[in-house]
Amino acid sequence: MGSTLKRCAFWVGCWAGLCVATVQAQPLDEVTLEYQASGIVATIHLSSPVRYLRHFPLNGGETLEIFYERIREVGADEPWVDNEVRQSPPSNLFPAFTVTTRGQQSAPRLVIQFARAAEYSVSPGADQRSFLLTIKPDHATAAPVTLPLLPTVVPLPAVAPADANLAENNRQGFALMTAAREALAAKKNDEAIETLNKLLLLPPNDYTETAQEWVGVARERAAQFDKAKIEYDLYLNLYPQGAGVPRVMQRLANLGGKQSGEGIVEAGNKKQAARWMTFGGITSRYYFSRSQIDSTTFFNNASDKQSLSLTDQSMLITTEDVTGRYVTDNYDGRLVFRGSHTKNFLSNQTRQNRITALYGEFKGRTQDYLVRAGRQSATGGGVGGRFDGLSGGYGDAQAWRVNAVTGALVDYSNGAQPSFYGASVDHGPYSAYAINQTVDGVLDRRAVGGEWRYFQDKRSAYALLDYDTNFSALNAAQLSGTLGLSGMSLNMLLDHRKTPSLSIRTALNGAETQSINALQQVLSASALRDLALARTATTNLGQVGVVLPFADQWQVGGDLRLSNTTGLPASGVAGTPGGFLAAIPSRGTEKIVTGQVIGSNLYRTGDIWSLSGSLGSSGTVNTSSLFLYNHNMLGGGWTLDASLQLYRQTDQFDAVTTRISPTVRGEYAVNERFSVDFDGGIERSQNKGNQVSTTTLRYFGSTGLRWYF
Numbered sequence: 001m002g003s004t005l006k007r008c009a010f011w012v013g014c015w016a017g018l019c020v021a022t023v024q025a026q027p028l029d030e031v032t033l034e035y036q037a038s039g040i041v042a043t044i045h046l047s048s049p050v051r052y053l054r055h056f057p058l059n060g061g062e063t064l065e066i067f068y069e070r071i072r073e074v075g076a077d078e079p080w081v082d083n084e085v086r087q088s089p090p091s092n093l094f095p096a097f098t099v100t101t102r103g104q105q106s107a108p109r110l111v112i113q114f115a116r117a118a119e120y121s122v123s124p125g126a127d128q129r130s131f132l133l134t135i136k137p138d139h140a141t142a143a144p145v146t147l148p149l150l151p152t153v154v155p156l157p158a159v160a161p162a163d164a165n166l167a168e169n170n171r172q173g174f175a176l177m178t179a180a181r182e183a184l185a186a187k188k189n190d191e192a193i194e195t196l197n198k199l200l201l202l203p204p205n206d207y208t209e210t211a212q213e214w215v216g217v218a219r220e221r222a223a224q225f226d227k228a229k230i231e232y233d234l235y236l237n238l239y240p241q242g243a244g245v246p247r248v249m250q251r252l253a254n255l256g257g258k259q260s261g262e263g264i265v266e267a268g269n270k271k272q273a274a275r276w277m278t279f280g281g282i283t284s285r286y287y288f289s290r291s292q293i294d295s296t297t298f299f300n301n302a303s304d305k306q307s308l309s310l311t312d313q314s315m316l317i318t319t320e321d322v323t324g325r326y327v328t329d330n331y332d333g334r335l336v337f338r339g340s341h342t343k344n345f346l347s348n349q350t351r352q353n354r355i356t357a358l359y360g361e362f363k364g365r366t367q368d369y370l371v372r373a374g375r376q377s378a379t380g381g382g383v384g385g386r387f388d389g390l391s392g393g394y395g396d397a398q399a400w401r402v403n404a405v406t407g408a409l410v411d412y413s414n415g416a417q418p419s420f421y422g423a424s425v426d427h428g429p430y431s432a433y434a435i436n437q438t439v440d441g442v443l444d445r446r447a448v449g450g451e452w453r454y455f456q457d458k459r460s461a462y463a464l465l466d467y468d469t470n471f472s473a474l475n476a477a478q479l480s481g482t483l484g485l486s487g488m489s490l491n492m493l494l495d496h497r498k499t500p501s502l503s504i505r506t507a508l509n510g511a512e513t514q515s516i517n518a519l520q521q522v523l524s525a526s527a528l529r530d531l532a533l534a535r536t537a538t539t540n541l542g543q544v545g546v547v548l549p550f551a552d553q554w555q556v557g558g559d560l561r562l563s564n565t566t567g568l569p570a571s572g573v574a575g576t577p578g579g580f581l582a583a584i585p586s587r588g589t590e591k592i593v594t595g596q597v598i599g600s601n602l603y604r605t606g607d608i609w610s611l612s613g614s615l616g617s618s619g620t621v622n623t624s625s626l627f628l629y630n631h632n633m634l635g636g637g638w639t640l641d642a643s644l645q646l647y648r649q650t651d652q653f654d655a656v657t658t659r660i661s662p663t664v665r666g667e668y669a670v671n672e673r674f675s676v677d678f679d680g681g682i683e684r685s686q687n688k689g690n691q692v693s694t695t696t697l698r699y700f701g702s703t704g705l706r707w708y709f
Helices: 003-024 164-185 189-201 208-221 225-238 245-255 504-508 516-522 525-534
Strands: 028-036 039-046 050-056 060-070 085-087 097-102 109-124 130-135 274-299 302-328 331-344 352-364 369-376 387-395 401-409 419-427 430-439 442-456 459-468 473-485 488-499 537-550 554-565 589-600 608-618 621-635 638-650 656-669 674-688 692-708
Touching: 028 085, 028 097, 028 225, 050 109, 050 473, 050 488, 050 537, 050 554, 060 130, 060 621, 085 274, 164 189, 164 208, 189 208, 208 225, 208 245, 225 245, 225 302, 387 419, 442 473, 442 504, 442 516, 504 516, 504 525, 516 525
Parallel strands: none
Antiparallel strands: 028 039, 039 130, 050 060, 060 109, 085 097, 097 109, 109 130, 274 302, 274 692, 302 331, 331 352, 352 369, 369 387, 387 401, 401 419, 419 430, 430 442, 442 459, 459 473, 473 488, 488 537, 537 554, 554 589, 589 608, 608 621, 621 638, 638 656, 656 674, 674 692
């Protein structure tokens, strides 16, 4: 086999290997619900910062797409995977929905699929790591309901349950519920609270749900508005399908911004109602691809043709996402596990197991504190990615909150595993942090930094500054923002950072050793820092964009992006542990202009059509691309997506690379907890050069099962 064909096979194999790696990186954290007067607010939490760009359709439908761009963190960014799914917590107030990641390598977006049409609004979260999806309750339950003055106490059944314990609990529950009703009728609210708390301390029985609703009413009538909100919220979390949900929702809306009265003394002991919940999902997906590579080499007016066929991907990937949650009126505890297993069917390929999250979390519901221990994603504070360790915080972030973190990074490129500790302070929109990181006992990173967030209505902004005192250099500076004006949305991004992030481990690039200790034996601390700096580039990026809706069914947008990464000088000395790294020239300023048009309900209810294109240039390399996408709800639980991608590139050697890739994806939802899906496509790429021409035809597909519980 010729060397040209070997190189082609190598890059095809690398592409397939990248698919394996990205399956492991999970962008979605969780979906939580909060019940407000404006509706049900579903917060979609992500594992790292993002910048909201646009969403479509604007305010209603069965399918919603939220487009975003990842904000580069101080540390290494993990690649995100497509087709990761989270399901909404259960509730009978709005249609259930799933959140799916799509287009992470091209146009990152979240696809929210509702069980039926819903009315909603979308906004970015103030923490830059979430999206707020405010859903209008279903009309059947959103209408005002009559709020009874006293609870209805269901009489004990004539025939007692076969379970003697349940029968006894029901007998006590009936007596306590009757006494609580009498106390409420006499306006003895403190007595009612004490009685209902006694009932809630009993094992679950036929009166527990009613007691949880009415202890909130009793606290509200005692002017304990903050505690009433906690009781109502606990009811909605424990009994999302309960008969009292419409009443509790209306009572929460009526409370509005009321604050608890002064000097109210709670009677009785605080109840310790507790519930254990388990939820999550398991996905198993098989991936397959096969490539045909044809290469022609021209030399001395003669041509040499070679062909190669190979299966470059055949694997079964199973991912598990399990959360156990223990909730009382004072505490909220969670145990979280997310992992994956890859069974590779290709020869000389081993199976892989990876745990992406395994932690326990404990936070207060009446006091602002949180402790999390185990494998977890970084949440700021200058931490450079996923880590094994301990993190925690105390206080209200809108007033003062202090945080601390310590651990060891899980994902790192070279050298030994870095360990770190740090602390941060939050005060309203401002955060400040300090972090210290070592590797092999050598100082790797020591930095101070700060963040600023602004979030109000249709305007948001975010700023980051990270300065490394070990290198006496600015590591990263960033400013991003969005602004809504009469339906139009503007967004911008300015970013300056070291590439890679400042680290003493960068000195290992090109070195003849992978040990910082070995380098330290021959280089002074300052020489080691200078070598790492010499092998670190600087990237500057600026981007502006605009989104404009029109004619109810359409949305048009575009953006301009300029970026530049400096070159690297020659560094090191050949034959020494530090090695020699040749100079790397800069690629110049990269300019990319993109545009997108999206329409919905054009041919059938719920369809989405999107056409996007881009033109780019960087030095002597010019690129152009076109992407057409369609989403359809076919009824009966079926959805169908189709896309077509075209790409063209020319370089300084007059070589032309073209790529065309049609794909199709289908999904069938058996019910709200079980679904099957498939996707498949063809990619034909061709590179025509003066001496070598290569054509690659690749067939790929996958099919999977998904179960929620």
